[in-house]
Amino acid sequence: MHIKILGSGCANCHTLAARAREAVTNLGLDAEIEAVTDYPTIVGYGVMTTPALVVDERVVLSGRVPTTDQVAHLLTDR
Amino acid sequence: MRADEPAGSLRGAPAWRTAARRAGPPVTVVLAWCAAYLANEPLWDLVVYDLLGLDRDSRVGGGIHFFLYDSIKIALLLAGIIFLATVARSFLSLERTRALLGGRREGAANLAAAVLGVATPFCSCSAVPAFIGFVASGVPLGVTLSFLIASPLVNEIAIVMLYGIPGFGIKIAALYVASGLIIATVAGFVLGRICPSRWVESFVFQATLRGVPVVAGQRLTWGDRVALGREEVARVLRKIWPYLLVGIMAGAVIHSWAPEDLIARWAGPDNPFAPLVAVLLGVPLYSNAAGIQPVVEALHQNGMAMGTLLAFMMSVVALSLPEMILLRRVLKPQLLATFAAVVAAGILATGYLFNAIL
Incomplete structure (x- = not known):
């Protein structure tokens, strides 16, 4: 599984990245987490509100910071 | 579930x-x-x-x-x-706003963008992706700028707090909203006329949209x-609590110690330069709409003219260095400077107008 965190590096993005890492550990998934800070790439996903969560090249959430449980839910329920 | x-x-x-x-x-x-x-x-x-x-x-x-x-x-x-x-x-989203503004002609679209700038959930940390997203999907540059100007300028916190200041009420709150919308509409329109797109970093126009945008409001x-x-x-x-405490302390000091006749003499209705000085002071100052409110209240009680006061407040909240630094990623210095100058001029005009009519 390939997880990307889209965002310019603001506090919200760091929080989302931390929660995604936590969710991956809790679920025992084999996933790679990557932070994307490059604006053209972010917009390329059709995302205008950061932070956004991309799982295997699909945008599953944008514009808010979910709880760890919600991230876990997004990762499993696809 | x-x-x-x-x-x-x-x-x-x-x-x-x-x-x-x-x-x-x-x-x-x-x-x-x-x-x-x-x-x-x-x-x-x-x-x-x-x-x-x-x-x-x-x-x-x-x-x-x-x-x-x-x-x-x-x-x-x-x-x-x-x-x-x-x-x-939470019922509106930036994606929906963009869909509403896409493909429209300038003019009425500037006003629509200003109104949507107030109503759309938006944090200034998303200013750059929002700007690129708007421009890349065909929203005119000036309309996009109207959106970006209105968003911090007309602030729901400031509306309610102005309403709550004794002696202000619904009239001043409404004046603030109306003038903010007009400034954003006109400034965006003017910038759309005078600023060529070569003042925007070229990667903005190369950005292509793919994927299906997530509509945040749909599944809530x-x-x-x-x-x-x-x-x-x-x-x-x-x-914002540090801004708030500093603002309230400054308000308390002005409330109690600032000599009333001094403010009334220098920033009262009789000084023609007062709004100019207020805007020049307000632009580099950066505070939150809530932090500036106690200062506004105290200055009002000590006799500062209403137009000067609104101009001061707007210039503090509308133009801030952190947002300028963010926007520098997509706007070239010439456009950034014109942007600041046009918005400041609009605020200044509002100050003079209200000093004249109130």
Whole structure:
């Protein structure tokens, strides 16, 4: 599984990245987490509100910071 | 799973009991909020004047009372406003706003963008992706700028706080909203006319949109919206309390120590340069709409003219260095400078207008 965190590096993005890492550990998934800070790439996903969560090249959430449980839910329920 | 579905144990219970149990916590919170708001002034009257024995008309007594009373009042107002605004805004999203603005001609679209700039949930950390997203999907540059100007300029916190200042009321709050919208509309329109797109970093136009945009409002339940509101209140209060305390302290000092005739003489209705000085002072100052409010209230009580006051407040909240640094990623320095100059000129004109008519 390939997880990307889209965002310019603001506090919200760091929080989302931390929660995604936590969710991956809790679920025992084999996933790679990557932070994307490059604006053209972010917009390329059709995302205008950061932070956004991309799982295997699909945008599953944008514009808010979910709880760890919600991230876990997004990762499993696809 | 839907968050607002009744829990299993409640299933089969009479409908009114389920409704009552679900309405219980929100009603309690609303009542507690009202009680705290009403008790605020009598409480500090009692503590500062009766228990501590300070004189109501003395500088120290008045200043301490102003500080304590204003801190609680502003914290309560903020929590209420941010919560309501966040829940209301969860019905609109930046993606939906972009769809509404896409492909429209300049002019009326500038006004629409200004109104949507106020209503759309938007944090300045998203300013750059929003700018690229708008421009890349065909929203004209000037219309996009109207959106970006209105968003910080007309602020729901400032609206309610202006309304709450004694002697301001609905009239000043409405004047503030109307003038903010006009400034954003006109400034965006003017910038759309005069600024060539070569002043925008070229990668903006090369950005291509792919993928299906996530519409944030679609899958939210009422439980989600309430949770969003609560999180936003906590987040904003955590972020702005230093501004707030400094603002309230400055307000208390102005309230008690600034010589009234000095402000009235230098920044009163008779000084033709007052709005100019207010804007020049306000642009480099950066505060939050909530932090500047106690200062506005105290300056008003000490005789500053209303137009000067509004111009000062708008220039503090509308143009800030952190946002300029962010926008520099997509706008070249020439456009950035023109942007700041046009917005400042609009604010200045508003100041003079209100000084003349009020």
